[in-house]
Amino acid sequence: MAHPNRDAEYLGKLQDYYADYRNLPSYSVIGDLLGLASKSAVSALVKRLMLAGYVDTTPDKRLAPTKRFFERELADFPVPAGLPAAANDAMSEAISIDDYLIECPSASVMVRVKGDSMIDAGIHDGDIAVVEKRHGAKLGDVVVAIVDGEYTLKTLSRDKQGYVLMPHNPAYEPIRPKEGLEIFGVMVGLIRKYK
Amino acid sequence: MAHPNRDAEYLGKLQDYYADYRNLPSYSVIGDLLGLASKSAVSALVKRLMLAGYVDTTPDKRLAPTKRFFERELADFPVPAGLPAAANDAMSEAISIDDYLIECPSASVMVRVKGDSMIDAGIHDGDIAVVEKRHGAKLGDVVVAIVDGEYTLKTLSRDKQGYVLMPHNPAYEPIRPKEGLEIFGVMVGLIRKYK
DNA sequence: GCTAGAGTAGAACGTTTGTTCTGCACAGGT
DNA sequence: ACCTGTGCAGAACAAACGTTCTACTCTAGC
The missing domain is CATH 1.10.10.10 (Winged helix-like DNA-binding domain superfamily/Winged helix DNA-binding domain)
Structure with a gap:
């Protein structure tokens, strides 16, 4: 060869x-x-x-x-004792962060998160959510829903009375949409920049 | 046009x-x-x-x-009713995720986060930390430090007795490096992928 | 209803594509 | 020294490339 x-x-x-x-x-x-x-x-x-x-x-x-x-030459990585397992799995297969997070660019939107209603899910004020516009969402997904003409980021859940939008902050109340639930998209990624 | x-x-x-x-x-x-x-x-x-x-x-x-x-469009969160596409010409900017998070590609490493010692800082197990390799870190920065040959992600802090690596999880104890503190790099970004 | 403008279909064109063939040059093994 | 094999130069080829032109079809404005 x-x-x-x-x-x-x-x-x-x-x-x-x-x-x-x-x-x-x-x-x-x-x-x-x-x-x-x-x-x-x-x-x-x-x-x-x-x-x-x-x-x-x-x-x-x-x-x-x-x-x-x-793939880059392994030799390029001077691996000291127990290098912080350089994100080797899925990420290393991606050329870029963009490639890693966004599968379908035309359906993806980035949205800056306002407020701390999802803080216990590790989603902070000022973070950027990568949202894939689609209507089908599964229970447990974090979704951008449209409630009373306002966009809100919550976890999709349901109980005996129907769908509930769950915040992740004890200071906030779950939202029960009266007029049916409109899903704008599903959150597929999170981006945060420090300082 | x-x-x-x-x-x-x-x-x-x-x-x-x-x-x-x-x-x-x-x-x-x-x-x-x-x-x-x-x-x-x-x-x-x-x-x-x-x-x-x-x-x-x-x-x-x-x-x-x-x-x-x-570049992808970045919308501000509570997007007023109506399609985001129309309204936000002036309001929205477009960013490329890689440019946004990584200022110095050659000095940046991505590290997959292990464990939940930083969970109260919104850094979860499995998240990817973007780390900029440099030795100078400021108090309050989230840093990758080398303690006893192990890499660990903590907030850099100090008190009367010297530098302390603070976890963000009550179940973990602060770390006081005895042998001087070696900083591998400073965390400048966070990436999380859902599902 | 008519006109003006923009945008697309369709075809013509010269160029470049990637494939394939032949023949030469240099290597290692015998 | 001789083979033998591998890899590259060079040319031939049909197919596809991107450009450009004309003619048709819309739409908007008058």
Whole structure:
């Protein structure tokens, strides 16, 4: 299987290119970039990278990076004794926080949280909630509901009398919508910035 | 300038496509995606998006998203009745989550939070802390400190006897480092994903 | 009802795409 | 030194690319 080291170097250059432009170049540009004068060489390289799982192709035949494409050399992490388990699972598969939190950009809205009615759920005044606009919500979801023309963030719950919007702060009362319950969206993420 | 609303809808679909494949489709695929039967329509759209700063082109002529492409609208919470989209031109800003949370990418690390010792500060087990590696921390900062070779997330505080690492959970005791205090970094952001 | 403008369909175009083939160059093993 | 295999250069190819043009279809304003 060729020069694996060479391939790693090539992959690095492609990663750099992607970092600059946020998409992968065409075969001929890959050639320029890597110093390969012929497209057959590029073609062979791409095949190897695809086999190794670093790139893939979109429904049309374009090159697209896979999750593995974004893995960084482990050596880059000087791991001291018991490094705080660098968020390795789901997060490391994502290119960015954006990618991690938002699955469907067009349906997602960010909303700044006002008030402390959800403070016991770890949602503070000033935090940003990532809300996915959809009407179906499950019990237990934190939802943005529309009550009397006002938007409010609460946990969706229900009891014998019907749906209840539960705050997470003993100082607040549960809300029982009289006129049916309108759900604006479901909270899928939280972002907080310190200072 | 055409149908700005229509364009926003189109942009959303492109963002969704990008979220799926991590690169932008070709003109003809854009056409399929958006329901435009002709490439001239796509061409016009792309020109408008380029003018608005959402996309750009790479050195070869491929389409690439700009930073702006990743910005999402941030709405203030009690959004007045009516669709958020309409009212808040002036009020809302658009931010990119990564830019918002991470000022210095090379010095920032993401760490998954273990345990509930900070729960009263709204930091839950499983959350991801964005930590900026630096040694200077101010009193009151949430810091990642190294105590006895272990990393721990606590609020930095001090009293007559010296520095104290304060948990935010009555079930935990404050930590008084005997051997001097080593700060790994300062927590600058929090990310939580639901479900 | 008519006109003016904007936006799209559809086709034409030259260019570039990615694939595939052949032939050369350099390597290691025998 | 000889093979043998692998990888790259270079060219040929159909398909797809993005650009540009014209003509049609709407809508808004008069």
